[in-house]
Amino acid sequence: xxxxxxxxxVFTDPIVAPADSDPxxxxxxxxxxxGLANRTANLAKRLGGAVGDDEWYxxxxxxxxxxxxxxxxxxxxxxxxxxxxxxxxxxxxSHDLFVDLGKHLPSGAxxxxxEALVKPGTxxxxxxxxxxxxxGAAFAAPGDPTDTQVGVTDTTDGSNNYQVLSVGAITExxxxxxxxxxxxxxxxxxxxxxxxxxxGLRLAFNDQGPRND
Numbered sequence: 001x002x003x004x005x006x007x008x009x010v011f012t013d014p015i016v017a018p019a020d021s022d023p024x025x026x027x028x029x030x031x032x033x034x035g036l037a038n039r040t041a042n043l044a045k046r047l048g049g050a051v052g053d054d055e056w057y058x059x060x061x062x063x064x065x066x067x068x069x070x071x072x073x074x075x076x077x078x079x080x081x082x083x084x085x086x087x088x089x090x091x092x093x094s095h096d097l098f099v100d101l102g103k104h105l106p107s108g109a110x111x112x113x114x115e116a117l118v119k120p121g122t123x124x125x126x127x128x129x130x131x132x133x134x135x136g137a138a139f140a141a142p143g144d145p146t147d148t149q150v151g152v153t154d155t156t157d158g159s160n161n162y163q164v165l166s167v168g169a170i171t172e173x174x175x176x177x178x179x180x181x182x183x184x185x186x187x188x189x190x191x192x193x194x195x196x197x198x199x200g201l202r203l204a205f206n207d208q209g210p211r212n213d
Contacts, residue, residue, distance in 0.1 A: 003030070010042055011039055014035075016035070046059050056210045058207075063206070064204070066203065067105070069101070069202075074098060074198070075098055076098070077092070080187075087198060087199050088197070089195040096184060096185070097184075097186075100180055102181065108173070108174065109207050110206040113204035114130050116165045116202075117201075118162075120163075120188050121191055122160055122191075122194050123159060126196055128166070129184040131149055132149075135178075150167065150170055
């Protein structure tokens, strides 16, 4: 009588086949079929499930990714200019620059670091912040989105050297259907004297697997 093979979610390795001197009986046939069925079930789960309605994922561990975001992705108050290839500059005191991170990060990723490369024009300090805006909830119940700071505020060190600002070590799971992540960069009070410069962002995150959102 035929028997059903119940697959197991494991990548069976190796697949064992009979040697030339072994009898090719039903036991060996079932052993080979079991191993192949296990592999198929395991791969199907990794690639979105048997009916393809789940997300792909890396089975062993997430992949560490780094994305650079150029200075023209930002939208600033008056005083911020974009007339140089490699930077944005601000010539008005304490004016803000905002950068939406949504399109640079896949849903399901875990954001671990946000850094900005800057150069203050004077010894007055620039500042970096990261905020989570609950835009999805505001669409569900129309109103102002709730903004929550992620990580810490970092400021320049009181010199006009090139510097990397960081919001610190974070573990922010990206959900683009619910939230928008926004970088807030504040120019210094000394910008009118000598313009501050902003060169871009470096984002580090753990990628859980290929996704479509």
